[in-house]
Amino acid sequence: MQRRILGRTGLRVxxxxxxxxxxxxxxxxxxxxxxxxxxxxxxIATIHRAIERGINYVDTAASYGDGNSESIYGEALAQDGRxxxxxxxxxxxxxxxxxxxxxxxxRSLERLRTDVIDxxxxxxxxxxxxxxxxxLEAGPLEAFWTLRQQGKVRFLGFTCEEPWTxxxxxxxxxxxxxxxxxNIIYQGAALHAxxxxxxxxxxxxxxxxxxxxxxxxxxxxxxxEWPEAEIYELALEYALADSRVHVANVGMRWPHEVDTNVTLxxxxxxPEGFDVADLPRMTAGIYRADxxxxxxxxxxxx
Numbered sequence: 001m002q003r004r005i006l007g008r009t010g011l012r013v014x015x016x017x018x019x020x021x022x023x024x025x026x027x028x029x030x031x032x033x034x035x036x037x038x039x040x041x042x043x044i045a046t047i048h049r050a051i052e053r054g055i056n057y058v059d060t061a062a063s064y065g066d067g068n069s070e071s072i073y074g075e076a077l078a079q080d081g082r083x084x085x086x087x088x089x090x091x092x093x094x095x096x097x098x099x100x101x102x103x104x105x106x107r108s109l110e111r112l113r114t115d116v117i118d119x120x121x122x123x124x125x126x127x128x129x130x131x132x133x134x135x136l137e138a139g140p141l142e143a144f145w146t147l148r149q150q151g152k153v154r155f156l157g158f159t160c161e162e163p164w165t166x167x168x169x170x171x172x173x174x175x176x177x178x179x180x181x182x183n184i185i186y187q188g189a190a191l192h193a194x195x196x197x198x199x200x201x202x203x204x205x206x207x208x209x210x211x212x213x214x215x216x217x218x219x220x221x222x223x224x225e226w227p228e229a230e231i232y233e234l235a236l237e238y239a240l241a242d243s244r245v246h247v248a249n250v251g252m253r254w255p256h257e258v259d260t261n262v263t264l265x266x267x268x269x270x271p272e273g274f275d276v277a278d279l280p281r282m283t284a285g286i287y288r289a290d291x292x293x294x295x296x297x298x299x300x301x302x
Contacts, residue, residue, distance in 0.1 A: 001054045001266050004246045007203030009155050009176050011087050011118070015240055016265045017057035017205065018050045018258075019249040020090075023072045024065025032253050034065065040072060042254060047076035049255035051085055053262040059179075059205065059249045061091035061123055062108050074113035083114055089177075089205075091123035091159060095131070098139030098146075105147055116151060119177050119203075120144065122158040127165040141174060159207065163189035170196045177203040179249070183211045184238040190281060194244040209239035209248035236261065237268050242276035 003012040023034045023043045033039045047058070058077075060069045070090060077083040090112065092104040105120060122135060135141055135158075147153045157177030160166035170178060170193060178197050182189040186208070197204050210216075215235060219226050239248040252258050270276075280289050291297075 001262065003056075006057075006087075006177065006205075006246045007197075008201040009119075009203050011155075011203070013057040013087060013203075013247045014055045014265075015247060016055060016236075016261050017059055017089075017247045017249040018047065018055050019207070019251040020058065020060030020069040020073060021064050022069075022251045022253045023060070024063075024067075024069035027253075030253075034072060035068060040075075043072045044076040044079075046252055046255050046258060047073065048079075048082070049258045050252065050262075051082055053258055054266075055258070055262065056085060057087045057089065057205075057247045057249075059089040060112075062104055062111075063091070063093070063123060067107070067111050070108055070111035074111050078113045087118045088112065088114065089119035089121060089157070090117055091121045094122035094124060094135050094140050094158070096140070098143035101140050101143035102147060105143075105152065109152060117153045119155045119157050120147065120153040121156075121177065121179060124158050124160045124166075126162040127160065127169065129168070132168045135169065136172065136174075155203070157203070160193075161207075163193035166193050167196060170200055170202065173200055175202065177205065179205040179207055181208050182206040182239070182242075182245070183209050183215075184235050185211050185215050187281065190242075190277070190279070194242070194277070198244045203247075204245050205247045205249055206239055206245050207249055210235045210250060233264055236264050237270075238276060240265060240268055241270040241274065244277050 001014050004015055006013045026033045034043045058073060060073050062070060077086065090108050092101055122140065144156045155176040157175050157179065158169055159179040161181045163180045166178060166180060169175060180189045180193055194204065210232060216228050216231050219231055239245055250261050252261060280286050
């Protein structure tokens with residue numbers, strides 16, 4: 001896979017990253033349990049396979065399985081120098097005091113069996129004005145600065161499920177990386193947050209690029225004749241075709257899922273002249289684009 005530059009960090013990242021939630025979550029219907037010895041070894045094999053296939057951005061969080069995901073990453077990356085081959089991102093809570101942030105990150109370092117986290121992120125969902133003030137003024141951001149000065153983290157970031165509420169934090173210029181919910185059915189970030197992150201030269205990761213299975217599950221009922229493999233491919237290509245996105249974090253449980261995602265990402269090239277970032281998203285814009293495609297100029301005698 002070709003590498004992309006993660007904004008002003010200068011890090012060269014694979015367009016598909018390995019999301020860590022599956023290593024902290026159980027899916028009994030699929031026979032998935034990373035808390036069992038067998039499940040843990042499968043997860044480690046998946047991480048190893050991802051690195052072998054060229055994925056170099058791995059993302060997890062302290063809250064995924066109460067540290068289980070970080071622990072699995074720590075064991076997997078400690079083997080055969082694999083830690084040096086990846087850009088390691090994890091997350092911590094933002095809603096405590098600065099000392100809480102520092103303790104959380106130090107525990108993550110222990111579970112991850114590493115001396116430094118490449119990208120540390122406040123683990124956010126939807127930020128209120130009060131939440132933003134707390135992060136900026138009540139100690140959490142200062143704790144990130146302290147950890148960076150101590151050499152325990154390299155780049156600062158945050159994650160956000162509701163992109164509109166990420167905008168005040170993006171505007172501060174204090175963060176190097178932002179991870180937003182963005183996919184073919186959740187396109188809110190396309191209207192504002194992605195553009196503003198690009199203007200700040202931030203690295204941009206996206207969560208839920210495959211819609212967390214929501215699109216596939218919906219179409220299973222509404223359009224059961226549509227092949228799920230094609231729906232999956234469409235969702236991934238949508239994220240990869242947006243020039244504002246540097247890495248799409250995809251949860252993968254088994255090595256064969258790694259192979260599928262790497263194959264799709266490796267062979268995909270956006271059509272010439274097409275960028276999801278430029279898609280019109282209002283009716284008037286669609287009309288104008290249709291007219292331009294048809295070679296019809298705007299009439300001046302309306």
